[in-house]
Amino acid sequence: MGARQRLNSLYLLNILIVSALIGITLQSWGIFIGVALILIVILVPGGDIRPQRRGARRSRRH
Numbered sequence: 839m840g841a842r843q844r845l846n847s848l849y850l851l852n853i854l855i856v857s858a859l860i861g862i863t864l865q866s867w868g869i870f871i872g873v874a875l876i877l878i879v880i881l882v883p884g885g886d887i888r889p890q891r892r893g894a895r896r897s898r899r900h
Contacts, residue, residue: 842888849887853877 839847853874861870881887 846887846889849881850878853881 857870857874860873
């Protein structure tokens with residue numbers, strides 16, 4: 839696992855933890871899902887979560 843994948847995993851784990859704490863506090867699954875989606879939408883365009891490599895894409899060879 840590369841450094842980018844590790845960082846993405848940590849960001850997603852933190853998003854789930856924060857969302858869970860808020861969802862538990864307000865006792866709502868809808869709030870949990872909503873907060874998680876909002877945080878993901880904020881962090882992806884901000885560049886903190888990087889879904890793909892920028893530049894050339896790696897091709898898989900078998």
